[in-house]
Amino acid sequence: EIILAIETSCDETAAAVVQGGTELLSNVVATQMDIHQKFGGVVPEVASRHHIEQMTAVLEQAMDEADVTFDDIDAVAVTQGPGLVGALLVGVNAAKAVAYAHDLPLIGVHHIAGHIYANRLQQPFEFPLLSLVVSGGHTELIYMNEHGDYQLIGETRDDAAGEAYDKVAKALELPYPGGPQIDQLAQSGEDTYQFPRSYLEEGSYDFSFSGLKTAVINKLHQKRQKNEPIDRENVAASFQASVIDVLVNKTYQAALEHNVKQLIVAGGVSANQSLRARLQEKFEGSGIELYIPPLYLCTDNAAMIGAAASIQYHQGDFAGLDLNANPGLMME
Ligand code: ATP
Numbered sequence: 482e483i484i485l486a487i488e489t490s491c492d493e494t495a496a497a498v499v500q501g502g503t504e505l506l507s508n509v510v511a512t513q514m515d516i517h518q519k520f521g522g523v524v525p526e527v528a529s530r531h532h533i534e535q536m537t538a539v540l541e542q543a544m545d546e547a548d549v550t551f552d553d554i555d556a557v558a559v560t561q562g563p564g565l566v567g568a569l570l571v572g573v574n575a576a577k578a579v580a581y582a583h584d585l586p587l588i589g590v591h592h593i594a595g596h597i598y599a600n601r602l603q604q605p606f607e608f609p610l611l612s613l614v615v616s617g618g619h620t621e622l623i624y625m626n627e628h629g630d631y632q633l634i635g636e637t638r639d640d641a642a643g644e645a646y647d648k649v650a651k652a653l654e655l656p657y658p659g660g661p662q663i664d665q666l667a668q669s670g671e672d673t674y675q676f677p678r679s680y681l682e683e684g685s686y687d688f689s690f691s692g693l694k695t696a697v698i699n700k701l702h703q704k705r706q707k708n709e710p711i712d713r714e715n716v717a718a719s720f721q722a723s724v725i726d727v728l729v730n731k732t733y734q735a736a737l738e739h740n741v742k743q744l745i746v747a748g749g750v751s752a753n754q755s756l757r758a759r760l761q762e763k764f765e766g767s768g769i770e771l772y773i774p775p776l777y778l779c780t781d782n783a784a785m786i787g788a789a790a791s792i793q794y795h796q797g798d799f800a801g802l803d804l805n806a807n808p809g810l811m812m813e
């Protein structure tokens with residue numbers, strides 16, 4: 482089957498055409514990053530307006546690049562949630578319009594299912610598998626026994642990993658989005674500060690990053706008060722070392738305990754160079770296959786939505802034309 486997929490949950494207007502859930506025919510992403518940079522973060526109203534302006538052109542480009550017509554398309558998929566409600570609505574309404582105009586079935590997709598299924602555009606899934614989801618709004622360990630089945634075994638109790646990156650970056654006066662900036666700075670720094678690593682209770686696979694974030698921000702305040710120079714490289718490297726130690730150790734423990742065949746990584750923070758390297762080291766020789774998407778599939782895109790939608794297509798999991806955006810959509 483060939484699916485036209487749309488994603489507008491945050492600040493990327495994206496459309497893609499995906500065949501059989503695994504083959505990318507086109508993948509168009511119009512980012513608003515430079516627009517939101519001026520404000521130091523995503524401004525929801527501004528995001529919605531830009532989605533409206535971009536949507537039609539992005540859709541047309543995705544169809545053109547895939548070299549398909551609507552006669553070739555078997556279903557239209559769209560991110561239903563979670564995300565910014567006004568942003569989601571633009572994609573949902575565009576998808577409904579296309580589905581109605583061309584009499585195509587409609588599929589509502591969970592954004593995080595999309596991030597996970599980005600990996601299936603690279604290699605087949607083998608179950609059971611564990612997915613580490615690390616994005617701007619989520620930090621989760623999800624166990625899967627079969628396609629479309631998501632069991633949450635751990636999640637953040639406060640900030641998401643990407644959120645902590647963005648907030649620490651702001652405290653370091655780096656431009657939005659902060660994750661890539663900290664990643665870059667950390668490459669030339671060292672873990673000189675030894676910030677706390679929060680493992681929570683023994684046996685818990687939950688995460689917590691707000692204590693770490695506060696420790697970094699307090700350290701920066703102290704230094705500014707005393708007029709001490711701020712060694713941004715070391716602060717970035719120290720913060721990042723704390724995040725990655727916890728992510729890698731907990732994920733490894735969970736993968737062993739649940740006897741999984743694969744560990745698949747998902748979400749924007751999986752673009753992080755050090756996280757990728759550390760996971761590779763840790764899982765080498767473990768007998769568990771590690772998959773991390775290429776950079777263009779880590780952050781928001783519609784290809785991943787098309788890949789997740791393919792499973793729903795085969796399960797007959799379709800939506801009506803009353804499909805609504807759901808900013809707090811749950812996975813299970
Ligand atoms: P969600 O997917 O939870 O709804 P989102 O869509 O905003 O949130 P993504 O687009 O998946 O999140 O990822 C964006 C996040 O990834 C941002 O917080 C950004 O700082 C972070 N990020 C991107 N690249 C890197 C990197 N190289 N290192 C660390 N963090 C990164």
Ligand code: FE
Nearest residue numbers: 616749780781
């Ligand atoms: Fe995302």
Ligand code: MG
Nearest residue numbers: 491492493781
């Ligand atoms: Mg994003």
